[in-house]
Amino acid sequence: MRRKQKKRSVQQRVFVVLAVLVLVLGSLNIAKAKGLLIPEQPALAIENNVIHLADLTLEQKIAQMVIVHGGLYNKEAFKSMQIGGIHLFALQDGELYKDTINQFQTDMQIPFFVSSDLEGCLNPFSNFFSSPAARSISTIEQAFEKGKTDGAFLKELGFSLNFAPVVDLDDQIWRCRSFPGNAEHITELARSYSEGLQGEGILATAKHYPGKTLVVNDPHKVLVSAEISSQDLLPYEQLIPGEDVGSIMVSHIIVSGAVDSSGVPSVVSLPVVGNLKEQYGGLIISDDTMMLGLRNFYDSVDELYVAVFRAGNDLIINFDEDPLEIYRMIQVVSAAVERGEISEEQIDASVRKILTAKGFKVE
Amino acid sequence: MFSERRYAIFNVALILAAVLLALNLFNIHLPSVGQAQSFFDTEEPSCLVDWQGEQTQWYDLDSCCLQARKQLSCEPEVGGWDCGAGSDTVHYVLNDKAYRYCQRQSFWP
Numbered sequence: 001m002r003r004k005q006k007k008r009s010v011q012q013r014v015f016v017v018l019a020v021l022v023l024v025l026g027s028l029n030i031a032k033a034k035g036l037l038i039p040e041q042p043a044l045a046i047e048n049n050v051i052h053l054a055d056l057t058l059e060q061k062i063a064q065m066v067i068v069h070g071g072l073y074n075k076e077a078f079k080s081m082q083i084g085g086i087h088l089f090a091l092q093d094g095e096l097y098k099d100t101i102n103q104f105q106t107d108m109q110i111p112f113f114v115s116s117d118l119e120g121c122l123n124p125f126s127n128f129f130s131s132p133a134a135r136s137i138s139t140i141e142q143a144f145e146k147g148k149t150d151g152a153f154l155k156e157l158g159f160s161l162n163f164a165p166v167v168d169l170d171d172q173i174w175r176c177r178s179f180p181g182n183a184e185h186i187t188e189l190a191r192s193y194s195e196g197l198q199g200e201g202i203l204a205t206a207k208h209y210p211g212k213t214l215v216v217n218d219p220h221k222v223l224v225s226a227e228i229s230s231q232d233l234l235p236y237e238q239l240i241p242g243e244d245v246g247s248i249m250v251s252h253i254i255v256s257g258a259v260d261s262s263g264v265p266s267v268v269s270l271p272v273v274g275n276l277k278e279q280y281g282g283l284i285i286s287d288d289t290m291m292l293g294l295r296n297f298y299d300s301v302d303e304l305y306v307a308v309f310r311a312g313n314d315l316i317i318n319f320d321e322d323p324l325e326i327y328r329m330i331q332v333v334s335a336a337v338e339r340g341e342i343s344e345e346q347i348d349a350s351v352r353k354i355l356t357a358k359g360f361k362v363e
Numbered sequence: 364m365f366s367e368r369r370y371a372i373f374n375v376a377l378i379l380a381a382v383l384l385a386l387n388l389f390n391i392h393l394p395s396v397g398q399a400q401s402f403f404d405t406e407e408p409s410c411l412v413d414w415q416g417e418q419t420q421w422y423d424l425d426s427c428c429l430q431a432r433k434q435l436s437c438e439p440e441v442g443g444w445d446c447g448a449g450s451d452t453v454h455y456v457l458n459d460k461a462y463r464y465c466q467r468q469s470f471w472p
Contacts, residue, residue: 011370018377025384032388069470090435090448117433121414126449127435133414173421174453176414224423290469291425319429319470 035077035323044109050361051110053348058337061351062330065309067115067285069319075104077323078112081330084354085113085161085315090124094157097125101158111358113203113315115161118150121176129153133176134166134189143179143189147196147204154202160358161203163249163285165190167235168207171214178214183234190235191244203246203357205285206239209276210259210266213251224293225254233258240280246357247283248276250313252294265294268307277312283353286313290320305329306336314350408461409443413454421455428465431455437462 008016031037041060044051053061063081070078070086078086086104091097105111117124121133131150137143147165154162167190171178179189194204207213211232239245250273252265261269267286276284289295289308298304308316318326336342352362365373386393410427411418421427431437431446434455438445444462447454457465465471 009367009370011367011374014374015370015377018374018381022377022380022384025381025388028388029384071472089433092435121453122430123452124433124435124448126447126452128449130451173419174412174414175417175419176453288429288470291429293423293425319432321470321472325469 032324035074035080035327038077038080038323038327040080041082046109046360048361049359050363051355052363053351056351058334058344058347059330061347062309062333062337064110064351064354065314065316065347066326066330067113067315067317068323068326069321070100070104070112070114072100072103074321074323075100078326079104079108081323081327082108082110083112083326084110085115087115087117087317087319088124088159090127093128094125097157105158110355110360111160113161113354113358114159115163116154116159117163118154119164119166119177120146121174125153134164134179135171135176137179137189137193138181140188140192143192144196147193147198148200149196151197151200151202154197155200159202161205161247162197163205163207164197165193165204165245166207166214167239168211168214169232169235170212173214183231187235187238191239194239194245198246203283204244205247205249206236206245207249208251208287209236209248210251210255210272212255213253225256227257228255228259230258236276236280243280243282245282247285247315248280249285249287250276251287252291264307265297267294267313268297268304268311270311273312281353283314283357284312285315286317288317288319290318302332305332306341309333309336309347310342312346312350314353404460404463406458406460408464409458410461411456413445413456418456424461424464425468427455427457427461428468429470431457431462431465432468432470 045055060082064084066083067085067087068078068083070088101114118131120131123131132146137146166177167186168178169183169186179186197204210228212226212228250267252267255261255266259272261272266272273284286308295301295304318329320326337344337347355362408424410421410424412421434446435448443458445454445456
């Protein structure tokens with residue numbers, strides 16, 4: 001007996017079409033959120049710990065220059081892009097940190113830099129680890145001990161980079177982030193802290209070049225400016241020659257005086273970053289690029305991306321939560337290199353420094 | 364299975380869902396209720412840096428948002444939010460307007 005076919009009404013047919021459409025769009029949104037729409041970078045031929053720069057695509061090189069916020073929800077996308085570093089915000093306990101870092105590092109040919117903001121009174125691990133505030137440190141021995149203790153703790157969790165010590169001379173906002181004393185004493189404490197930290201295998205970061213970042217607090221301006229004195233620069237002048245710190249972080253403030261950013265934020269200023277680069281062979285790190293003050297300085301975010309790379313920063317922090325935006329930044333910078341707005345030699349020099357700091361021999 | 368009227372209701376709901384999903388896919392953001400709330404809230408956004416009970420007003424709201432985002436949690440309190448990672452670290456105290464502003468930043472999930 002022939003089965004009688006039931007005829008579907010228009011509403012029923014529309015329902016089926018819409019349901020399929022919603023399912024497809026939903027799946028695409030999930031894929032987008034997980035970064036599955038981002039193409040995976042090719043595997044590298046690394047032998048005997050030697051990396052040939054010529055083997056890296058331009059996108060791979062630019063990706064190595066980026067530090068993002070690492071969370072388990074976005075790890076696959078950042079792993080596919082072969083991003084250079086992840087920064088971890090506060091988590092519940094040490095095991096969660098270890099697990100997160102382990103999941104990021106697994107199967108990576110070039111490991112991520114893993115950074116934190118362990119300063120003392122700024123302490124994302126405060127839930128389970130105590131660290132004295134920089135303000136309470138007065139002797140070189142105390143500074144060394146703090147660096148050693150912080151370094152051993154970070155190493156144990158799997159970190160490789162710490163955004164400390166602060167060498168700003170005066171902290172009028174937090175009142176706990178700067179070491180006490182005059183510029184010379186602060187420099188000595190920062191050097192000693194860095195020695196302790198780096199002795200444990202954690203790169204230290206002197207911040208925020210060229211100074212006065214913790215002083216300026218102007219309610220009328222999104223982006224602030226400051227007059228830099230020779231005293232502000234003293235810690236850098238004394239830490240740079242011996243490369244006592246593995247990296248230096250450049251701030252967003254517009255500066256004049258002993259250092260002049262020519263009316264633009266320090267982090268995108270060729271004179272500021274360029275001069276620093278001439279004196280200093282370590283890594284130069286930008287402060288987070290997604291700050292509104294910095295973004296509003298340009299007509300588009302793309303211009304900002306190009307400017308921050310062109311200025312000469314080796315590692316660029318971008319904490320945008322969307323992996324697709326990070327991928328877009330890499331594309332934008334890649335296009336700028338191809339147009340000749342940023343030289344590939346400059347990118348190569350930064351990547352060489354990054355890979356060397358990660359323990360590779362670069363040819 | 365269902366009446367024609369029910370199918371019509373489902374279809375309208377599905378059209379709305381499809382439009383929202385398409386907008387999200389192409390990064391087109393509609394003004395949210397939060398922004399409307401902010402618009403009508405005449406209070407100035409405020410961020411206080413709190414270190415062991417000593418509080419300082421911090422006018423760089425973007426940086427304050429980023430620091431707040433880096434904390435373990437933001438807990439609601441009277442008139443605002445307290446963001447911190449434990450008792451032994453700096454806390455950031457934001458009023459509602461500042462907190463709503465922070466939630467719209469690209470580094471906020």
